[in-house]
Amino acid sequence: MALAGVARRFGRRWVLRGVDLVVQPGQVVVLTGRNGSGKTTLLRLVASLIRPSRGAIRVFGHDTVREGANVRPLVGILAHNAGIYDDLTAGENLIFSLRMAGQSARGAPISETLERVGLASFEFERVRGFSAGMRRRLGLARLLLRPPRLLLLDEPYASFDQDGIDLVNEFAVHTRSQGGTVLLSTHDLARAAGIPDWRAHIADGLISEVPLEDRFRRPAGGLA
């Protein structure tokens, strides 16, 4: 994944002002920065959801603007808003997501996936009553069903108890072990302790690699 001179504005406010970033496959990168510093915008740009005002982004060699269709199958995002439908059940939301990806939902491990995220008993419950944490678990389940090669996690620890945090970290580590790449944004580095390979920090619309304190860094030769 490579960003070159990427800038993005909303109205007159520049959120990102010339970001250069290169991430190799098989890495977990943690993105830190204050609230409103542009972490979400960066992730959305990489996911090809929005276009950069300046600069270009390439994901697995494809330009996100011109070759968005090639980028999308490879990317998965867990956003702040889980993007699920209140009037469908948890199971139905997952079935929908499989079908929208062009796959058949028949024989898909819906129940198993829901069990992995701790929502097994809610498979036939409508999402409308779900708490914020439950919704994000469902979002996670959706990603688990179709694991992406580039996993984008936007403040994944928000609304999660320790169980949920562990789930997220497990998933990140698993993705890396399969040769995938993870970009994880958070303002609370402690929760990601032991996972990331390196850290990028956004301030003032610009990005810089910041050395990762040893207590946060992934132990060498440690967790796969």
Added chain:
Amino acid sequence: MSKASNMPEMPGPPRWLAPAGWAGLVAFIAAQVTGFLISPPDRAMGNLQKIMYVHVPSAWVAMLGFFIVFVASLLYLWRRDLKHDRLAAATAEVSVLFTGLTLALGSIWGRPTWGIWWTWDPRLTSTAIMLLIYVGYLALRSFTEEEERRARWSATVGILGFLNVPIVYFSVKWWRTLHQVQTVDVTGAIGSSYAISLLINSVAFMIVFAWLVGMRTHVAGLERHREAWLEEQALTRSEAHV
């Protein structure tokens, strides 16, 4: 806080704009002189018929304008160059103006002729519908703040709107003829003096139209120029608020 660097000089108006303005003024005056003084009054309707000299060109020019909006919209979607969007928007504004003028003139002509302010004459009715379609176009633009989204969305509306022009016209025409209502042949008997007046007026209107669109596009370009400079300023300054 040191003063920001000065804005680079604004681009001047295109060279053809000022001569066009003068030419348009001259042509327009000439056209009215011809229309009022030189060509004879109509056999049946007297001097009132002369409204046609401005009503008809106004309608043609508006329609031409909508066609330009159509082409500019297609160009924008293809090239994503905002200058096409500026042209489309400027042309739409001017065309809406001329369409309103057409309707007003048609109405004014209708009153003494048939005793009513509005007739459901197919051409007039189609024109009214086109007016509404493009007013919708302008309303959409005014409600969409993001520049790129505004350009994209209004381009699609401009394209679909123009596709409807022939359909609207024919359906309204069939609708009227079906009920045996008098359809008025507004062009009347085209004698040579009519044709000349009509022609001069058409040319005059086209020049004035081009001048108005040119002016409006130029102003839009200036606005964009200033915006671009402010953007740059915001980009290089820290704490990016303007």
Added chain:
Amino acid sequence: MSAELRRVGAIVWKDLTAERRTKANFNAVVFLAGLILLLFGFAIGPDGQTMELIAGGVLWLTVLFSGVLSFNRSYEQELENGALEMLLLYPGDRRSIFVGKLLANLLFVLLVEVVMVPLAAVLYDLPLWQHIGPLSLVLFLGTTGFVTLGTFYAAMASRLRAREVMLPLLLFPMLVPLLVGAVQATGGILNGDLMGSTASWLRLLVVFDVIFFVAALFAFEHVIED
């Protein structure tokens, strides 16, 4: 290709399931349609003959005014939880989203008509059952064009601040040929004139439907992005 069909089917299934679960919306639209029919009756009646004359027009205006409410709603569930972004992220042709929503909306409006048209026949004394075949055809053709453009413009209007005003403002002028054609054809059929002009109006509807389905389909990609 079958992947795209699956996507279209998924959207139709989702929209209809969500709609079925909150039946409130369907009921509200049906009741509104009935109310509009009554109001027209009060406004234009009580002379039975006049009412019969304008019945076709009343019918179609009621379809338009009540149907228009369903289009913005179709997108609102996407905007609620940021689901629209997820929709855009799935691999595949985004036009499937348009076709899916179009079909779901079409089904919805047709179902409203199933209730509303017999009601109109009762209120305005229309020979509904005699001409049920041709009438169904007109209803289908007219509704298809209406829903096609409605689904298209609502993709934009639902994301604007003045959405209740913008959708009718954008949509209704475009529907004039459809309204004219549908009303004329309906009137013709109800008066027993099946040949001649009615056929021409039906042709107009078909042409309208095809042109705008194709145009909206191609334009949708540009509209659905953020």
